[in-house]
Amino acid sequence: MKTFEISNKAKNGRRKFKMVLHIIHPESCVVDNIGTEYNDNGITWLEKYVKQALPTISGMSLRVEFADETRTSILGHGLTEIKDGFPIFENATVVGTFDKGWIEDITDDTGTYKACVGSGTIDEMCYKAFVDSLEEDLKAGNAPYGSVEIYKVNGNPGIVYENISEGNGRIPKEYMYSGHALLGVVPADYKSRLLELNSKKGEIDMTDEELKSIITTTLASAMDKTTELNSKVAESENKIAELNQVIEEKDAKIVELNASVAEIKAALDELKAQHETYWAEREILEQELAKAKVKEKIGELNSALEKFTDEEKKCAEVEINSFNEDPLKGDVDAIVSKICTGIVMAEKEAAKVAELNSANNNIDDIFSEINSASVEELDSNIF
Numbered sequence: 001m002k003t004f005e006i007s008n009k010a011k012n013g014r015r016k017f018k019m020v021l022h023i024i025h026p027e028s029c030v031v032d033n034i035g036t037e038y039n040d041n042g043i044t045w046l047e048k049y050v051k052q053a054l055p056t057i058s059g060m061s062l063r064v065e066f067a068d069e070t071r072t073s074i075l076g077h078g079l080t081e082i083k084d085g086f087p088i089f090e091n092a093t094v095v096g097t098f099d100k101g102w103i104e105d106i107t108d109d110t111g112t113y114k115a116c117v118g119s120g121t122i123d124e125m126c127y128k129a130f131v132d133s134l135e136e137d138l139k140a141g142n143a144p145y146g147s148v149e150i151y152k153v154n155g156n157p158g159i160v161y162e163n164i165s166e167g168n169g170r171i172p173k174e175y176m177y178s179g180h181a182l183l184g185v186v187p188a189d190y191k192s193r194l195l196e197l198n199s200k201k202g203e204i205d206m207t208d209e210e211l212k213s214i215i216t217t218t219l220a221s222a223m224d225k226t227t228e229l230n231s232k233v234a235e236s237e238n239k240i241a242e243l244n245q246v247i248e249e250k251d252a253k254i255v256e257l258n259a260s261v262a263e264i265k266a267a268l269d270e271l272k273a274q275h276e277t278y279w280a281e282r283e284i285l286e287q288e289l290a291k292a293k294v295k296e297k298i299g300e301l302n303s304a305l306e307k308f309t310d311e312e313k314k315c316a317e318v319e320i321n322s323f324n325e326d327p328l329k330g331d332v333d334a335i336v337s338k339i340c341t342g343i344v345m346a347e348k349e350a351a352k353v354a355e356l357n358s359a360n361n362n363i364d365d366i367f368s369e370i371n372s373a374s375v376e377e378l379d380s381n382i383f
Contacts, residue, residue, distance in 0.1 A: 014121035021148045023191040024114040033163035037190040042168035056176035057101030063092040072133040074184040096122035146185035151178040155209035315342025
């Protein structure tokens with residue numbers, strides 16, 4: 001079934017309609033008696049409770065809040081106040097009545113869903129312009145949205161909910177359908193839309209005289225409208241001439257401004273070219289400066305290392321290699337300091353070795369004398 005359809009029957013100036021009142025959510029979406037699926041008003045509609053309330057749809061009014069005197073554009077519910085818990089819709093106009101309601105599977109471009117559906121009639125004789133507007137919306141594929149209104153069941157202090165009475169996921173349990181509004185604003189339930197509207201005008205019995213009178217009146221009205229229209233056409237032509245003059249003046253001004261824009265653009269292009277040249281020259285200078293600084297640092301290191309032997313330079317071999325990889329980050333003083341430290345340490349080590357060798361020589365001399373004396377003594381004792 002299309003979202004918005006026209007059926008083929010009309011009777012007595014009353015246009016039959018059929019529309020979705022609201023979507024019905026699956027029982028499986030209820031967790032701990034709170035719905036996890038709900039409309040933008042936070043309501044979760046369950047089939048078992050909707051069935052109980054279906055009889056109250058019969059006789060329910062179809063209402064609109066007209067936005068202007070043409071009675072074609074519509075707004076919201078027309079609510080003016082809530083007095084003692086009773087909503088008052090004094091800005092709403094009753095344009096039709098529901099005959100009955102039922103539950104039906106609806107299929108549209110988004111898929112198939114279960115919905116509460118109602119049908120009834122719109123009084124076309126009183127709201128012809130509005131019905132014509134609905135037909136135009138139909139042709140454009142823009143079925144109007146709707147919003148159902150519910151009220152407490154007699155004897156209850158208010159609408160009875162399954163668990164929570166406020167917040168998202170609340171489930172109406174005991175309630176009655178009190179009205180339905182066609183909306184020109186954002187609805188709480190995007191599935192609530194007009195489904196069908198009769199395409200044929202209602203047939204009304206009348207005599208030839210009555211018909212002749214209607215035709216005569218209509219023609220006279222048409223002539224008056226034609227005279228009025230011709231006058232408005234003349235006024236419009238004068239207005240168009242004035243507007244054309246204004247447009248010509250503005251076109252001349254635009255040509256003048258375009259010339260100024262072209263001059264400004266040329267100046268900007270020249271400035272951009274100069275800017276690019278400047279940055280290119282600067283980049284070259286920075287590269288040359290970097291090369292000069294590298295050369296200077298390398299010369300500084302070579303000059304500092306001239307006074308050291310290759311053996312001494314090995315004390316800072318790692319630092320020297322690192323310096324050669326990136327001279328600008330190198331530290332000549334640190335390299336020289338490490339070489340000097342290495343030399344001092346080498347000299348101290350050499351001094352220790354010399355001292356130890358000297359001590360060893362003295363020990364050999366001492367034991368040599370003792371051994372010599374012993375040999376001589378042994379020799380004398382033997383012989």
